[in-house]
Amino acid sequence: MRKKYVVSVDLGGTNVKFALVKGKKIISRREIPTKAYKTKDALLKGIVGEVREIISALQTYEVCNYKPRRFVKVAGIGIGTPGLVDYKKGVVHHLVNIKGWKDVPVASILRKALGVPVVLDNDVNLMALGELAAGAAKGAKNAVCITMGTGVGGGIIIDGKIYRGSSLSAGEIGHTPVTLKGPKCNCGGWGCLEKYVGNKAIVGRYRGTFLGPRQNHSGATKLRLTPEEISRKARRGDRAAVRTWKETGECLGMALTGVVNLLNPEVIVIGGGVAGAGKFLFGPLRDTVRKRAMDLPARTVKIVRVKLGNDAGLVGAAELVLSGLRIKN
Amino acid sequence: MRKKYVVSVDLGGTNVKFALVKGKKIISRREIPTKAYKTKDALLKGIVGEVREIISALQTYEVCNYKPRRFVKVAGIGIGTPGLVDYKKGVVHHLVNIKGWKDVPVASILRKALGVPVVLDNDVNLMALGELAAGAAKGAKNAVCITMGTGVGGGIIIDGKIYRGSSLSAGEIGHTPVTLKGPKCNCGGWGCLEKYVGNKAIVGRYRGTFLGPRQNHSGATKLRLTPEEISRKARRGDRAAVRTWKETGECLGMALTGVVNLLNPEVIVIGGGVAGAGKFLFGPLRDTVRKRAMDLPARTVKIVRVKLGNDAGLVGAAELVLSGLRIKN
Numbered sequence: 121m122r123k124k125y126v127v128s129v130d131l132g133g134t135n136v137k138f139a140l141v142k143g144k145k146i147i148s149r150r151e152i153p154t155k156a157y158k159t160k161d162a163l164l165k166g167i168v169g170e171v172r173e174i175i176s177a178l179q180t181y182e183v184c185n186y187k188p189r190r191f192v193k194v195a196g197i198g199i200g201t202p203g204l205v206d207y208k209k210g211v212v213h214h215l216v217n218i219k220g221w222k223d224v225p226v227a228s229i230l231r232k233a234l235g236v237p238v239v240l241d242n243d244v245n246l247m248a249l250g251e252l253a254a255g256a257a258k259g260a261k262n263a264v265c266i267t268m269g270t271g272v273g274g275g276i277i278i279d280g281k282i283y284r285g286s287s288l289s290a291g292e293i294g295h296t297p298v299t300l301k302g303p304k305c306n307c308g309g310w311g312c313l314e315k316y317v318g319n320k321a322i323v324g325r326y327r328g329t330f331l332g333p334r335q336n337h338s339g340a341t342k343l344r345l346t347p348e349e350i351s352r353k354a355r356r357g358d359r360a361a362v363r364t365w366k367e368t369g370e371c372l373g374m375a376l377t378g379v380v381n382l383l384n385p386e387v388i389v390i391g392g393g394v395a396g397a398g399k400f401l402f403g404p405l406r407d408t409v410r411k412r413a414m415d416l417p418a419r420t421v422k423i424v425r426v427k428l429g430n431d432a433g434l435v436g437a438a439e440l441v442l443s444g445l446r447i448k449n
Numbered sequence: 450m451r452k453k454y455v456v457s458v459d460l461g462g463t464n465v466k467f468a469l470v471k472g473k474k475i476i477s478r479r480e481i482p483t484k485a486y487k488t489k490d491a492l493l494k495g496i497v498g499e500v501r502e503i504i505s506a507l508q509t510y511e512v513c514n515y516k517p518r519r520f521v522k523v524a525g526i527g528i529g530t531p532g533l534v535d536y537k538k539g540v541v542h543h544l545v546n547i548k549g550w551k552d553v554p555v556a557s558i559l560r561k562a563l564g565v566p567v568v569l570d571n572d573v574n575l576m577a578l579g580e581l582a583a584g585a586a587k588g589a590k591n592a593v594c595i596t597m598g599t600g601v602g603g604g605i606i607i608d609g610k611i612y613r614g615s616s617l618s619a620g621e622i623g624h625t626p627v628t629l630k631g632p633k634c635n636c637g638g639w640g641c642l643e644k645y646v647g648n649k650a651i652v653g654r655y656r657g658t659f660l661g662p663r664q665n666h667s668g669a670t671k672l673r674l675t676p677e678e679i680s681r682k683a684r685r686g687d688r689a690a691v692r693t694w695k696e697t698g699e700c701l702g703m704a705l706t707g708v709v710n711l712l713n714p715e716v717i718v719i720g721g722g723v724a725g726a727g728k729f730l731f732g733p734l735r736d737t738v739r740k741r742a743m744d745l746p747a748r749t750v751k752i753v754r755v756k757l758g759n760d761a762g763l764v765g766a767a768e769l770v771l772s773g774l775r776i777k778n
Contacts, residue, residue: 285746286713291711295710381625383614384618417621420616
């Protein structure tokens with residue numbers, strides 16, 4: 121059987137990424153800056169235009185490779201987006217940086233404009249689905265995928281499928297409390313994991329250790345410092361950077377110990393900018409889980425870096441389309 | 450269709466409880482003290498004897514009620530036991546207080562002696578199954594059941610079935626870390642929830658508040674104090690007892706916030722001695738989850754007391770037999 125084509129869309133706050141996916145492979149890519157589109161309608165039109173171009177380029181690709189007798193269709197369009205999404209209705213509730221974006225039935229709008237099935241889901245769920253299909257969680261029955269960045273998100277795989285929970289909001293591992301009291305979080309709670317291992321916390325840990333609290337307000341370094349830079353510093357032997365990753369790993373390891381004891385997964389896949397810290401993060405992280413989690417589940421679980429990197433969500437979006445999910449709209 | 454009979458056995462460290470179950474209802478009960486049997490073989494013989502008596506009493510019951518034409522058979526025997534159990538092989542790895550109890554193929558031994566199918570599982574899983582069938586989690590798709598006592602155990606229901614994890618050890622909610630550092634736990638880790646909301650911690654909280662640290666070693670009160678007694682004191686208006694339950698609820702609420710955000714369950718069912726604290730525990734517990742968990746899953750979840758009480762495990766054992774699980778032995 122010939123593999124089907126899918127157009128995957130990663131609808132983020134900064135960029136909208138597009139990919140033509142065949143099976144589990146990305147054949148071509150495009151990208152547009154989200155912020156260049158000032159309104160909801162402009163952005164949706166922009167997306168429709170890009171998808172049309174991808175589909176028309178697909179004809180050329182097919183003609184060159186397989187000489188098809190008729191117009192080649194895509195099986196559908198799969199969209200991933202951060203935050204609160206109703207995958208059953210194909211509605212994106214919020215989108216950062218776009219004014220007037222509230223409860224937009226994206227799937228329905230795109231289906232009408234493009235005439236092909238459209239499905240959508242939370243980007244972390246799609247990352248999990250991508251890693252499950254062709255990445256670090258390939259073939260796993262039970263897995264947890266985590267993306268670390270400004271926020272810390274999670275996708276849970278149970279019995280080889282995305283586990284969504286009773287009101288479709290499962291997987292919010294970034295909001296696991298790690299202390300009885302603690303700093304206020306955007307989610308309304310306090311002491312959440314995200315406040316301890318999110319990008320801001322990582323940079324804060326490094327600054328606190330390295331420059332001391334007094335110099336925290338000095339401009340230049342503050343502007344540029346990112347977890348990626350701290351990873352580079354660690355590789356160059358900067359002890360404060362190594363220590364930053366150690367503390368981050370221990371704290372993330374504490375939360376993952378709870379997940380390992382509770383869910384007994386085969387594999388925990390970690391993605392996002394921090395995954396580049398490599399052994400500096402994964403060393404203390406695995407160590408903490410090995411020491412703190414119960415013997416049997418600790419021996420069972422593998423804690424690994426994402427394999428597909430930023431492509432995991434795009435491959436996952438294609439998987440969602442090919443899984444046969446259909447949205448009634 | 451006539452409902453089938455099952456003999457349920459709750460094989461605990463203190464007592465072995467037996468019940469004849471018809472459908473989801475307990476018809477008769479028996480009990481023997483575990484410690485009266487000094488060896489593994491003596492205890493197993495004792496169990497076989499009790500089960501035989503239950504089955505023969507069943508004949509009398511049937512004759513009186515339905516006048517059956519032939520010997521009435523039970524559909525099987527379901528056994529629940531604490532600790533590490535291999536439900537697939539029907540093996541109980543450990544049993545507290547019984548010498549030489551190591552990796553005993555209980556299901557196989559009882560099947561040979563009694564000639565009926567025998568299945569077994571962890572007692573917390575069976576409690577969850579019982580509450581799902583006829584108790585506080587009735588009809589739930591996703592639920593978490595927790596038993597609180599000396600230890601804190603958990604059973605997870607996903608998609609209406611027990612979720613067991615990749616090496617059959619899922620559900621160990623008592624070993625969720627609640628602090629970065631903390632007291633050493635029997636599990637090998639540290640800072641586990643059990644150390645903060647187990648019976649010992651509850652009594653310790655009360656003593657610390659009430660008598661002050663210096664008098665902690667005074668004999669008489671120390672010997673008798675139990676969570677049940679602290680509940681009675683709270684109902685009588687003892688402020689230290691009320692405070693003990695408040696602190697316990699806040700700490701349990703912190704761990705359950707993580708579970709609610711991660712698994713987005715419909716219901717969390719809490720059983721064990723502490724459930725008798727009623728509003729003194731459940732008030733601060735529900736309050737903490739409402740405040741700390743994310744809005745949507747916090748609004749979704751109900752946090753309730755077990756409905757079947759100590760019978761949940763016995764009803765669950767019958768459910769396991771009727772589910773058609775068969776052990777190859």
